[in-house]
Structures are given as structure tokens and as C-alpha cells.
Amino acid sequence: xxxxxxxxxxxxxxxxxxxxxxxxxxxxxxxxxxxxxxxxxxxxxxxxxxxxxxxxxxxxxxxxxxxxxxxxxxxxxxxxxxxxxxxxxxxxxxxxxxxxxxxxxxxxxxxxxxxxxxxxxxxxxxxxxxxxxxxxxxxxxxxxxxxxxxxxxxxxxxxxxxxxxxxxxxxxxxxxxxxxxxxxxxxxxxxxxxxxxxxxxxxxxxxxxxxxxxxxxxxxxxxxxxxxxxxxxxxxxxxxxxxxxxxxxxxxxxxxxxxxxxxxxxxxxxxxxxxxxxxxxxxxxxxxxxxxxxxxxxxxxxxxxxxxxxxxxxxxxxxxxxxxxxxxxxxxxxxxxxxxxxxxxxxxxxxxxxxxxxxxxxxxxxx
Numbered sequence: 494x495x496x497x498x499x500x501x502x503x504x505x506x507x508x509x510x511x512x513x514x515x516x517x518x519x520x521x522x523x524x525x526x527x528x529x530x531x532x533x534x535x536x537x538x539x540x541x542x543x544x545x546x547x548x549x550x551x552x553x554x555x556x557x558x559x560x561x562x563x564x565x566x567x568x569x570x571x572x573x574x575x576x577x578x579x580x581x582x583x584x585x586x587x588x589x590x591x592x593x594x595x596x597x598x599x600x601x602x603x604x605x606x607x608x609x610x611x612x613x614x615x616x617x618x619x620x621x622x623x624x625x626x627x628x629x630x631x632x633x634x635x636x637x638x639x640x641x642x643x644x645x646x647x648x649x650x651x652x653x654x655x656x657x658x659x660x661x662x663x664x665x666x667x668x669x670x671x672x673x674x675x676x677x678x679x680x681x682x683x684x685x686x687x688x689x690x691x692x693x694x695x696x697x698x699x700x701x702x703x704x705x706x707x708x709x710x711x712x713x714x715x716x717x718x719x720x721x722x723x724x725x726x727x728x729x730x731x732x733x734x735x736x737x738x739x740x741x742x743x744x745x746x747x748x749x750x751x752x753x754x755x756x757x758x759x760x761x762x763x764x765x766x767x768x769x770x771x772x773x774x775x776x777x778x779x780x781x782x783x784x785x786x787x788x789x790x791x792x793x794x795x796x797x798x799x800x801x802x803x804x805x806x807x808x809x810x811x812x813x814x815x816x817x818x819x820x821x822x823x824x825x826x827x828x829x830x831x832x833x834x835x836x837x838x839x840x841x842x843x844x845x846x847x848x849x850x851x852x853x854x855x856x857x858x859x860x
Contacts, residue, residue, distance in 0.1 A: 494548075494590045497844055501597050502545055509538045541593070541600050548589045555582040598840065601847045607706030609666040610674045611648065611774040616659050617680070619698025624657030626683045626700050626808075629831060631661050634677075636833025643667030648767045649755045662755075662771060664707065671706045676842040678704040679803045685810035695811060699804075705774035706781070713773040721745040722765070727756040744768045751775050820845045 494502070512535045521527045558579045562572060614630050616623035638645045644666045651659040665674060681700045686693055724739040741756035742764040753775065755768040807816045813827045815838070822841050824830065830838065 498594045498597055505538055505541050509542050541596050544593050548593055551586050555586055598843050607671040609707040610671045611664050611705040611707050611771055613662045613703040615701050617699040617701055621655050622687045622696055623698040623700055624653045624659055626698055627658040633831050633833055637835045638665050640833055643670050647757050648771055649757050673839050674704050677702050679805035682807040705778045707774050708777040713776050719747050742768050744772055
């Protein structure tokens, strides 16, 4: 198990022991509310403690088998059997360790209130090349969503003639969608030789990704008098984005000046429904960002401020590498990552987030 997970496990074990001691105190046992509170905390940590104990047991078995093999006084047949058992135990220990790391992350990091997200990807510096990379990131996230069992739905898209997008907005719905996707918020850079480049020079382009938690229906209330709704004819590079009727919808929220348009559907009603979902998500995001400015969040220091102008990641095609700037992590797995295998990146960001969360808890305990 990685060192950072060992430190996190030690933190959980210490807190668990502290809870066990508190639950034996007469003052706490005699208080229904306190007893319920500590019992709830105990039940949260118990799966980690149980799996950690099982891992320790298997590690001891592996150590014993390794010792028997190294003694060298056993017959050949026994050594063959012992070696096979050692190989089996090594695989089992590795699997349990991975499961324990995932459980530690799930246990320590506060659960997000929001489940689903709306993702907005826009081309920045780089013209057509940036637009093509918007398409690459859209595919990357939809592949990732498929592997997570999430549902994806395009809300609006502005395609280009070369097959990219000036902008694409889509929703991801499923377990932990916001919990995992929130780390993608920021500027993503791509360094590669464009197909139109005859001199073989590497160009750097930028794309912005905005992750918006999608609010529950009753969470954001909008006065219809605050909305200016316009309809217009859909336009685009062809296919489903071209329409002969005024089915596209543009909604302006006059108090904030937020403007949302949707033209992906042929139905004006469906476009309006999708536009309202995006508007509510943006209003919720504005509210959340305003609240976050009023209070210091130690855990955000680890993965950046959430500023959408902040460069968070670079995808270098010539070296086949992806660099996550917020935690100084470089992976030479560009192809796998673009195919939706984001787990290693996101787990590393969650782990960094967890470290700062633990530090904040330690500061509170000292106070």
C-alpha cells in the first residue's frame, strides 16, 4: 500500500480507537444524542478497520510462507507448493490493498451534496486545433462515463466543419459523477502537430472545461418574470444541427445577465427544457462560488482554487504524456487517458484533497 494511504489509514485507526474509548465513557453512553453520534462515526470507520485487519492477516501469511521458502531445508516438492502459495498470496494482498485504498478515499473525503453534473467545454487559444481538442475531451469524458455506468446527454453543441466543436455542453448522470468530475474544472492545454501543419511544428492550444453541479428541481427557484426567452433557427455544420424551423432557444436571466442557448433538439420544448437545466446549474454555480469566497477552504489549496482560468493539465502528444500541474504528476499514458481511463489521475487528485482534509481536521482537534 502506498505511503500516503498508510498515513491516512493510521489516521482512521487512531480516530476509531478514540471513538471506542469514548463509547465506554459513562457520560457518553448516558447521552442518547452523543451515543448515536459516536456510533454513527464508528460504523463509518468499521469497514476500513475490518479490511485493514484482513490485509494484515494476509500479509502475515505471505511473510510466513516467504520465511519457509528462504530457510532452504525443505524438500523440492514442498518448495514448489510454497512458491505457488506465495504467488497466490502476493496477488491477493495486492488486490486487497487496492480495495483498501479505494475504501479509505471513500471514507475520508466528505461526500458531495450534488450527484449529477453539467459539463461545458469551450475552445480557447488555437482556433481549429483547439476546437478539435474540445471533441477529444468530449470523447474522453463520455468514455469515462461509460466505464462508470453514467448516462451522458448532449445539451447543446456548436460543431465546426473539421469535426471539432467551438463549444459543447452535456450532462453526466450517475453515482459520484460530481464527486469525481469536479476536479476537471479549469484550462486544459494540448501540445501536438496539427494535421494542417506542413512544417511539423508543435502547436499549443487551450480548452476550458467548466464543471457545474446540477441542482435538484426545488433547489433553485427562478421567477419567470426574470427570464427573456428568444427563439431562432438552428445552425451548425450540418446534420442534426440544421433546422428549417425556429426550434433553437435562447434564455437570458435578466438579474444576473446569464445567457443560455440550446439548439441540439428539433423540438423547441425540449431545447427550452435543456436550456433551463443549464441555467439552473449556472445559477447554482454562481451561488456556490460566492459562498466559497467568504470562507477559507484548506483542502482546495491542494487541487487549485477552482478558477476557470487556471491551467490544470497538459496533454503532450509527441511524448505521449499527460501532466497534472496541480499535484506535479506526469503519466506517460496519453492514449489510455484519452480513451477514458482517468481513474489514476482522479484518484491522485482525491488523495491530495484527502491529505489536506486530514490536515484541517488535525488543526481543528488542536484548537
